[in-house]
Amino acid sequence: MRVELLCTGDELVTGLITDTNSPWFEARLFELGVKVERIQLVGDVRPDITHALLEAASRADVVLVSGGLGPTMDDFTLECAAAAEGVPLVEHPEVVAWLRERYAKRNIPLTPGVYRMARVPQGSEVVRNPVGSAPLVIQRLGRSQLFFVPGVPREYRALAEGEVLPRIRAALQKDPERVYRAFRLLRTVGIPESQLDATVAPLVSQHPRVVFGFRTHAPENHLKLMATAPTQAEADAALAAAEAASRQLLGAAVFGADEEEYAPVLARLLTQAGATLATAESCTGGLIAQELTAISGASAFFIGGAVSYSEKMKMAWAGVPSEVLARHTAVSRETAIAMAEGVSAACETTYGLSVTGYAGPTGGTPEDPVGTVYCALAARGSPTRCERFSITGDRDRVRLFAATSALELLRHHLLTGTSAP
Amino acid sequence: MRVELLCTGDELVTGLITDTNSPWFEARLFELGVKVERIQLVGDVRPDITHALLEAASRADVVLVSGGLGPTMDDFTLECAAAAEGVPLVEHPEVVAWLRERYAKRNIPLTPGVYRMARVPQGSEVVRNPVGSAPLVIQRLGRSQLFFVPGVPREYRALAEGEVLPRIRAALQKDPERVYRAFRLLRTVGIPESQLDATVAPLVSQHPRVVFGFRTHAPENHLKLMATAPTQAEADAALAAAEAASRQLLGAAVFGADEEEYAPVLARLLTQAGATLATAESCTGGLIAQELTAISGASAFFIGGAVSYSEKMKMAWAGVPSEVLARHTAVSRETAIAMAEGVSAACETTYGLSVTGYAGPTGGTPEDPVGTVYCALAARGSPTRCERFSITGDRDRVRLFAATSALELLRHHLLTGTSAP
Numbered sequence: 001m002r003v004e005l006l007c008t009g010d011e012l013v014t015g016l017i018t019d020t021n022s023p024w025f026e027a028r029l030f031e032l033g034v035k036v037e038r039i040q041l042v043g044d045v046r047p048d049i050t051h052a053l054l055e056a057a058s059r060a061d062v063v064l065v066s067g068g069l070g071p072t073m074d075d076f077t078l079e080c081a082a083a084a085e086g087v088p089l090v091e092h093p094e095v096v097a098w099l100r101e102r103y104a105k106r107n108i109p110l111t112p113g114v115y116r117m118a119r120v121p122q123g124s125e126v127v128r129n130p131v132g133s134a135p136l137v138i139q140r141l142g143r144s145q146l147f148f149v150p151g152v153p154r155e156y157r158a159l160a161e162g163e164v165l166p167r168i169r170a171a172l173q174k175d176p177e178r179v180y181r182a183f184r185l186l187r188t189v190g191i192p193e194s195q196l197d198a199t200v201a202p203l204v205s206q207h208p209r210v211v212f213g214f215r216t217h218a219p220e221n222h223l224k225l226m227a228t229a230p231t232q233a234e235a236d237a238a239l240a241a242a243e244a245a246s247r248q249l250l251g252a253a254v255f256g257a258d259e260e261e262y263a264p265v266l267a268r269l270l271t272q273a274g275a276t277l278a279t280a281e282s283c284t285g286g287l288i289a290q291e292l293t294a295i296s297g298a299s300a301f302f303i304g305g306a307v308s309y310s311e312k313m314k315m316a317w318a319g320v321p322s323e324v325l326a327r328h329t330a331v332s333r334e335t336a337i338a339m340a341e342g343v344s345a346a347c348e349t350t351y352g353l354s355v356t357g358y359a360g361p362t363g364g365t366p367e368d369p370v371g372t373v374y375c376a377l378a379a380r381g382s383p384t385r386c387e388r389f390s391i392t393g394d395r396d397r398v399r400l401f402a403a404t405s406a407l408e409l410l411r412h413h414l415l416t417g418t419s420a421p
Numbered sequence: 422m423r424v425e426l427l428c429t430g431d432e433l434v435t436g437l438i439t440d441t442n443s444p445w446f447e448a449r450l451f452e453l454g455v456k457v458e459r460i461q462l463v464g465d466v467r468p469d470i471t472h473a474l475l476e477a478a479s480r481a482d483v484v485l486v487s488g489g490l491g492p493t494m495d496d497f498t499l500e501c502a503a504a505a506e507g508v509p510l511v512e513h514p515e516v517v518a519w520l521r522e523r524y525a526k527r528n529i530p531l532t533p534g535v536y537r538m539a540r541v542p543q544g545s546e547v548v549r550n551p552v553g554s555a556p557l558v559i560q561r562l563g564r565s566q567l568f569f570v571p572g573v574p575r576e577y578r579a580l581a582e583g584e585v586l587p588r589i590r591a592a593l594q595k596d597p598e599r600v601y602r603a604f605r606l607l608r609t610v611g612i613p614e615s616q617l618d619a620t621v622a623p624l625v626s627q628h629p630r631v632v633f634g635f636r637t638h639a640p641e642n643h644l645k646l647m648a649t650a651p652t653q654a655e656a657d658a659a660l661a662a663a664e665a666a667s668r669q670l671l672g673a674a675v676f677g678a679d680e681e682e683y684a685p686v687l688a689r690l691l692t693q694a695g696a697t698l699a700t701a702e703s704c705t706g707g708l709i710a711q712e713l714t715a716i717s718g719a720s721a722f723f724i725g726g727a728v729s730y731s732e733k734m735k736m737a738w739a740g741v742p743s744e745v746l747a748r749h750t751a752v753s754r755e756t757a758i759a760m761a762e763g764v765s766a767a768c769e770t771t772y773g774l775s776v777t778g779y780a781g782p783t784g785g786t787p788e789d790p791v792g793t794v795y796c797a798l799a800a801r802g803s804p805t806r807c808e809r810f811s812i813t814g815d816r817d818r819v820r821l822f823a824a825t826s827a828l829e830l831l832r833h834h835l836l837t838g839t840s841a842p
Contacts, residue, residue, distance in 0.1 A: 011636055011645070013457045015448025016606075018441060022462075027436025036434045037469060041443075041460040044634070048458060055476075072618040072635045073625070106813055111619040131814070152637055213437065279728075285714025286707030289728040293706025296782055296816055304734030307700075307710040307726030309719070313768060317725065317738055347734060361717055395717055 001168070001175055003029060004060040005039040006052055008067040008077050009151055013043040021066055021156045028165060031183045032172060033228075044068065049080040057084070057144035062171075064164060067151030069134035071113040077148060078137060082121035085141055089119040095135050098128050131158045180232040182239035186223040186246060187260065188253040190408055193221045196250075203245050209238035218397065219404040220262070223250070252415055263291045266407060269414040270301040270351075277410070278347035279305040280318040280339035282330065282356040283373065287403040303347040308339065318342040318354070329365075331356050333386050336374035340386075344378045351413075352378035355406045357389075359398045371398050375406035377413060385409060422589070422596055424450060425481040426460040427473055429488040429498050430572055434464040442487060442577045449586060453593060454602040454649075465489065470501040478505070478565035483592075485585060488572030490555035492534035498569060499558060503542040506562050510540040516556050519549050552579045601653040603660035607644040607667060608681065609674040611829055614642045617671075624666050630659035639818070640825040641683070644671070673836055684712050687828060690835040691722040691772075698831070699768035700726040701739040701760040703751065703777040704794065708824040724768040729760065739763040739775070750786075752777050754807050757795035761807075765799045772834075773799035776827045778810075780819045792819050796827040798834060806830060 005025065011017045019041060026036045037060065042048045049068070056063045068077030082089045095118035103110045117134045120126060127136040132155035137148040147167075149159045172178060188196060193216050200223060204212055213224035225242050229235035247254055256265045270277060279288050289305030292298055306317035311330055314320040319342025320335055328334040336354050344352025357373030364370040371393070376386040387409060391401045426446065432438045440462060447457045458481065463469045470489070477484045489498030503510045516539035524531045538555045541547060548557040553576040558569040568588075570580045593599050609617060614637050621644060625633055634645035644667060648660035668675055677686045691698060700709050710726030713719055727738035732751055735741040740763025741756055749755040757775050765773025778794030785791040792814070797807040808830060812822045 010634055013447055013460060014451045015444040018439060018444045020439060023436040023439045026434055030435045035464060037464065039434060039462040043456055071615040074634050108613050111615050113618050114615055286710030286726055286728065289707030290711050293730060299730055303731045305707055305728030307707060309714060310724045313725030316767060346737060
């Protein structure tokens with residue numbers, strides 16, 4: 001199956017935004033054994049879009065077209081699609097009904113522009129957008145099937161995942177040249193990419209059907225395993241063997257696989273242990289609290305987070321004694337420990353987690369320069385543990401890795417169970 | 422001048438890496454008044470690259486081609502270029518000398534593969550790579566000039582900046598059709614895209630030299646203004662007029678322009694007012710605190726943030742009376758007001774900002790379903806203001822828009838100065 005992608009929008013050809021939709025979709029297709037043959041990005045110029053549609057349709061079986069489906073005057077991708085096919089644009093009554101319903105629910109006035117989203121090439125199919133206004137439009141052009149989706153990543157992904165990929169998967173079932181692939185992403189934290197590579201390098205020759213790939217997605221590093229074989233069973237078996245060998249070498253650095261994200265994994269460990277958590281954050285400023293509370297059901301384990309950005313609030317909310325601050329300063333092992341213990345006591349939780357450090361770009365001392373971070377974990381029934389980290393990079397990076405380092409103290413504690421909750 | 426970009430490499434069509442070179446180059450060209458017409462990404466497939474080269478050359482004056490110039494067997498872009506022109510590949514003695522010098526200096530053995538980098542289409546020009554091995558190759562193909570650069574971002578940028586852009590700039594000086602551009606991005610919050618479009622629609626016909634564009638970047642919506650004119654002065658004047666008219670219509674919904682981000686704008690307003698802030702967050706779980714503390718120097722105005730996820734901590738940290746919680750529940754106007762006032766009192770700040778709501782997917786009541794959020798602003802010397810919002814979408818979206826809604830209460834207060842700090 002030949003697949004091409006066509007992305008439209010001036011913002012994509014003027015450097016305003018980077019196309020992150022295509023790599024995501026390419027990777028999803030690659031898992032199905034399909035390598036995208038060409039990606040094209042064109043600006044908001046009618047003849048350019050029309051030509052690109054015709055060219056892609058002349059080469060590919062499937063073309064995913066994104067962008068230019070919205071309510072504004074620079075949204076005219078479907079006009080070009082109609083021109084390419086030589087049919088008129090017609091207002092689709094079902095889409096009109098969806099739009100009326102959606103806008104009424106949100107109390108947004110239905111401006112005339114909104115109806116642009118209901119005008120589709122005559123004869124094309126429409127599918128409701130579950131997370132936005134503009135529908136998925138499916139058009140036949142010559143031998144090719146064209147799928148039109150909005151460029152907004154949330155809507156692009158919802159429609160590509162929920163509607164486009166299932167249709168491609170069904171078509172592949174009938175493809176005689178099909179190869180089978182099996183895919184696993186092992187997600188690690190706390191191990192640099194070069195070290196991850198060196199650790200699994202000895203496995204490569206032992207697993208000839210599996211390609212080992214690497215991807216950095218700070219603060220995580222991912223190991224991608226892709227097996228290719230003439231049958232699905234053989235691909236699955238090759239993958240399982242390579243995954244087991246990799247996990248053996250990487251141990252607890254692997255926190256999850258495939259779509260598993262860090263915070264939900266940690267949340268599950270906390271919930272399984274019947275434990276509760278409070279946080280006291282200085283340089284990370286709420287990053288840990290917001291990551292954990294992004295999970296639905298966080299209230300089962302997350303009791304409170306103190307963003308104690310000033311010394312005053314370190315004392316008031318995290319119970320840090322003024323003598324500790326005076327003698328050791330706000331960025332110190334002693335303060336981190338007092339914050340973790342203090343916030344845990346204030347919130348009456350099983351665990352208290354704290355971070356204090358110099359995120360930069362200014363601040364720091366000769367002994368504790370910018371990038372120095374102290375993280376502490378207070379655990380009921382265990383001695384409080386504190387670690388010092390030296391993190392390189394800009395403010396955002398220091399904050400991100402500081403948050404992760406703190407969470408890793410907790411995750412490893414929960415995994416090894418060195419203390420009763 | 423018509424410019425196209427062609428990027429080659431399997432990693433670009435399988436989702437392994439995102440093409441960040443093109444957006445960078447597009448932006449540099451756009452500053453020169455040139456909008457790239459098309460970007461193509463193709464995998465490591467000889468006929469696909471050859472066809473894409475011929476197609477781009479048939480349309481564009483300049484094509485920047487990247488990737489596939491290295492020493493390994495999957496580097497064959499110049500082979501395709503030679504095939505497209507119908508000339509042989511020849512070893513260029515100057516490039517051989519550069520490679521020998523470079524490899525000797527680094528004590529790397531000159532494997533046979535290295536000489537691949539010296540074989541260029543007969544008749545093409547070569548320019549030494551200041552930061553890598555593969556040279557810049559310049560080929561004439563029909564009416565078009567093709568520039569071949571490595572895909573490695575460091576080398577791509579060095580050659581594009583140092584060699585390709587100066588040649589394009591020189592050509593533009595002689596271009597009788599040269600146009601000049603001026604660009605402004607106006608960033609808004611609190612106004613849906615369709616309404617933004619409808620608001621500025623009357624301006625479009627009054628500013629014929631300006632293209633009005635729109636972009637959604639939740640929770641923000643952006644208005645893009647691009648002026649085109651025969652001189653830079655006229656482009657600047659046309660842009661200034663369109664910007665002034667747009668700002669007039671949009672008022673305080675515009676929080677910044679171009680690269681200005683939301684949190685730094687708010688931070689500046691707070692700093693200018695000599696004001697301080699404390700936050701009490703329930704459903705946003707630290708999102709507001711972390712956004713504000715991401716700014717270097719946040720300690721000048723941000724004193725503390727209570728992530729009072731439990732009722733207990735709403736009482737302890739944000740001073741919410743237990744009667745208020747018992748009578749009105751944690752998600753109510755009364756609780757939001759008590760949180761804002763309480764956290765401001767605890768932190769002794771000019772302002773206290775609070776959020777409480779149902780982020781979903783579960784929770785809510787018939788009167789206050791999922792998506793209901795109460796935001797309150799306590800300002801010293803003014804009555805506390807509380808607003809109720811109904812936000813649609815998933816948990817992430819509710820949290821994001823809840824945080825923005827709260828921050829907007831503060832920004833509008835700071836702009837209108839209805840109370841003394």
